[in-house]
Amino acid sequence: MLGEPVKTTATALPSQVYPSRVNGSRSMANTVILYPGLTVSHFVPMVHLAGALLDHGYAVSVALIDPAVNGDPAFRAVVARAVASMPSLRFHTLPPSEDALTLIAPFIPRYLDIVGRHNDRLRDFLCSFTRGVHAVVVDSLSVEALGVVKRLGIPRYVMFTSGAAALAAFVQLPSVLAEVRRTFQELGDAPLELFGLPPMPASHLLGELLEDPESEIYKAAVTALYGIPEADGILVNTFESLDAGVVAALGDPRCLPGRIMPPVYCVGPFVGGVGSEAKDRHECLTWLDGQPESSVVFLCFGSGGNHSAEQIKEIAVGLENSGHRFLWVVGNPFSDDQDFDALLPNGSLDRTRGRGLVVKQWVPQAEVLHHRATGAFVTHCGWNSVLEGVTAGVPMLCWPLYAEQKMNMLRMVGEMGVAAEMVGWQRGLVEAAEVEGEVRLVMDSEDGMELRARAAAHKEGASVAWSDGGSSRAAIARFLADVDSRQPQTRGDR
Template identity: 25%
Template sequence: MESQELHHHFVLIPLMVPSHLLPMVDIAKLLARRKNVTVTLLTTPINADRIRATIDTEILQSGSSLQIQLFQFPNSESGVPEGCESFDALPSTDLLQNFFKALSLLQDPLEEAFEKLRPIPTCIISDKSIPSAADIAKKFQVPRLIFDGTSCFNLLSTHCLRSSKVYENVSDSESFIVPGLPNKISFRKSQLPSSLISSSTRQLGISGFYEKVREAEEEAYGVIVNSFEELEEEYVKEYKRVTGRKVWCIGPVSLSTKDDIDEAQRRTTDSNEEEEEGQYLKWLDSWPARSVIYVCLGSLSRVAPEQLMELGLGLEASKRPFILVLRGAYKRDEMEKLLKEDGLEERVKERGLIIRGWVPQVLILSHTAIGSFLTHCGWNSTLEGISNGVPLITFPMFSEQFYNEKVIVEVLQTGVKVGAEKHMHIWGEDKDGEVQVKKEKVKEAIEKVMSEDDEESKRIRERAKEYAEKANKTMQKEGSSTLNISLLIEDLAHFMRMKMNPGVKPHTNA
């Protein structure tokens, strides 16, 4: 039950990258729709421009007490070029260390902005990769929640791997079982995030930053997770048990969008592509239900042009309609040259769209024509596919994406692997022209989820439909994620009462 006596002012500090910024905006909207709640998003000018239309629409439609407060990104101090205030805007991966340095220099600009906020903030929700928020929370004596941007499966797996260090005594190609998980899950060392492997972070010169992130994580009041309990109930319970942390699953937060206009405004580029978006949806209208393959490998893809061509050739061989989104493809000029030389785009023009720019992904995934989603397994994309009942074809590349593949293929059994076996480093050069997955594997994976004759394909599609129903139910009035937001607000109200009256007993998060 929500507190009617106390007013809450949540300050949200998102990481400057679209995959973290957009879900934090959705969280802001969900919180601001509650009674007696004010929400401030604290971000930089360029990132504010990316989300302003969405915020303005939310205020107009819901009357939410929602605002943006700016702080200056430390470009000159960190050596990040002016105009670059987001990871995806970096002109070169050589500037990665500079970007992490900028993140380490955020305390002063954040603190200056924080002091201006009214009403006085009562809680900070910060991305876990902004450790400066921990010092601000201490100084102003407010509880701080971290937003991890991943799943409880990832949180528990990371905890178990850090505790056991079972991966330290195996080769890169050797499989091992992760101890302490509800399911029997195995990985190869080459599939683990670089943030977990100390030698990788030392080589990149960012091990000190990750150490600060872990320290700040340990000190947090609790964790907000963009997931829902029905998706990974055993992992939520076990993560709470082994860490003793307060955990609130409040997702899928992308379901906070109310209509097509709201979704279209989630664009994080400065492009003017409304007309093209309408054309994509009109093109989808021309195809039968569950017939189109949607392929998007995220905004930070490092897939070699040769590998992208294999994906395209596999799509061609499937003889099914498809959308292939290149976005800011790695080595774009080389990619365009390969496309032209091979003639792929011309050959498939009657049934294939190759899109270079941004697309309204949730609108596309919700279209009845979509039959499968070949994804890099970013958690946002994974949840968007699950929420729309779309079977997934998994092509993980970096970060926790191999963890998410395990959720999809082995825990939920709502998709199949395309065959990627090791990281493609987001910040470095993989072997030029490296191809992990050939066109034959792409075609095979597509058939495994879209075949009308195969019984396992039918079961995958049915399970995908069931989880979509659960996802949408959890965000409804009596759903578990909606309830968890209420429980979060009540917990913080209890915390405030404890500050005013030390005799009040602590609140638990069972």
Template identity: 25%
Template sequence: MSCEQQRYKIFLFPWLAHGHISPFAELAKRLIHRNFHVFFCSTPVNLEPFRKSINDPSLEFVDLHVSSTELPEKYHTTKNLPTHLMSTLKTAIIESKETFRNILKTIKPDILVYDFMHPWASEMASEEGISSIIFYPCGAASTSCRFHYTIQPDMEFPFESLRFSETEQEKSEIINTGTNSDDSKVEFLRYFGWPSTSFIMINSSNKIEGKYISYLSEQVKKEVVPVGFLIQEPVAKSDDSVFLDWLSKKNTKSVVFVSFGSEYFLTKEETEEVALGLEISGVSFIWVVRFPVGEKVDLDDALPQGFQNRVGDRGMIVEGWAPQAKILMHSSVGGFLSHCGWNSILEAVTCRVPVIAMPKQLDQPMNSRLVAELEIGIEVRRDGEEFSREEIANAIKKVVVEEDGKQMARNVDKLSSEVRGNRDDEMNTTVSRLVQLAKGG
């Protein structure tokens, strides 16, 4: 019986960070268009914006009410969560497992697709007789790199472009600490679907990470199935016109867009180096400046004295939010100064914009190395351990002004077309594997 003849119920359970929830939401849209009935489960504060933007009878939102007296509901998400409360949130989610079990018992989905950050969810589904599949919203290069350096740190990583020294591994958190014992390695393997899931879904494409997808499959001894880029289509908002009107006055590929993601904040020193790097470069820019919620920071105080007056109309500085995808898609944008979060990399490729990489933590250093390997951008050279204004300026000019940048633009344009051309095939393969699983295969 085909997917068209029988409608399967699929239950999506992302981790509580925007970088995880966003690709899960895009996966939900693609699955309902392929005749699945989708249940999307998260905390109410995370689901609220999606309830407003996605209205389809084939998609049902399921509230997971976290059992915690220590965290108010607004903190049942990593967005705007004070750093010292992260462990409290993780504990609260684990303590809500029985609530999650009751949800599964009520809905009785054919398949649970769960985030690797929730390894216990698969075990719970298995106890209830429900098939489950793990989903990685991050890339295969960073995931295979992390797996390799954690499970077999004494062996050389086979891909030279992603090899890291021991110091670099520690600083970028490539290795999960405490995995020297056999027991801890078994625990680590739970984050790769061991022992319950038959394959791994990943937010990537063979056109950008084919060799890393194959290597990851070999490492974890499971098929790794790329679903294609799960990037949400930009939604038109009235506020967009401010940015688009400003961009329309600039020359083609002459502007650099600067954003470091929604959950990483520059230090005072880093903010100053980025500002002065932009000033020295002479390139026009849109810069999204963010500060942690609860910290009362005046934008004028955060930026170097006189900076805004000196750059004048060459720069647009906005605090908090900007329509990233809409800006990247504009013909005036020629570079993206980014922290290299995976979703930002996928948006850069989709929008055909070279990357100027300033990675800081988690998977960002690996993603930055991948950008350089694919020749769709460059990493800002560090001055010692930190990024300096001079190197930031040099990297911006290389990508946006100089001849090297024109070749990077051609490379990312070609790669974007290849990824887009392969998108339906990769999603269809994913759907076939899910249908097979739902049938008990």
């Protein structure tokens, strides 16, 4: 969500169109256009949505801002895997903007600038469908494009890639701004009262909203949040039993006074990767095969989850002292050619050899979490990771880093009841003693057993949601019925 790191570059790739196969009896007049975001965590759920639409017999085209705009190799790789592994999808890279991109700017203003510069390209692409477009689904960070879709008279929807609680907070925050007499930054840990949500410390909001209200960052974030309810409907990557209370609140007029909240469709959980990262099975899975059931603590902090050298040493000491098996994916804070052993306490790797595995590179997170040996998950609380932990039925330890992760953490520890918090993140350093203690709590204590039981219950709920007659299948059906009810429709001036 907001605040994810994106590296921009002016280098553009040529526009490419990949052939598609129309499923079922529907014609190209039943094409749904998806307009995904420019980060892995926003792109992957949209591709999973594409698969669900294909299963319902719709033709799906994906409009892409050139992946080269994002300097992250992982993003370009996942786009390439989606193209290679989903031949039924039609991928179209929008022509690059003729204007120079704003390369040196904070994340949100830069992101919105990129999207805005491609509005005309998106419009031209939509107009190229001579038999019309059934609907357009845009990423929640690309809501400015909703205006383009509206002017063409095409039904417009948002894919919200975080949970329902984050959505409820995001749509209310712009109006809350008019009510508070101090800035969110000045409120500090003072609780915010938002409809349908428990009190939340202002300090746990998006980092962009803790900036000066006159700053470009702050204004851009508010603009992005305000635009979400302008859609005809919002698809959320969650499932109803996980967020039932919040979903009910989103349907209450008190949630968004003075505005109309569009229908919310809980269509998740969309979890796991796209295509195959490698031909060979990852070494960490082979290592897990040799470990006892539910015995391994898995630590992974997402693509932006690098820690300082000091923090890495504290984690290493805590894991060693806990006595538990662990699989630790480390984000290297320095260059790839630096000796990683030098970052750890002397002899740490030797002393934990056999019961611990440390890797620097990518691992198939969903597969690791679903492995029988995995017993707990230390996570940065990115929503995709939360859902992968939930669908695996694994209790979690929360270590939020950026974006809406602090908000997700409150939900995981509170209403969901599947996690405990590493409180040291608030001080900027989680010390070894806390790492040791929290690992033992989740793996050894009665509290940990309760977390595990609730995680197992949510796992079952996730499974039921996508079974025949499940809530997510029903939500997809309601969404498509709403789309169909808006056809035929007089298109706007093209």
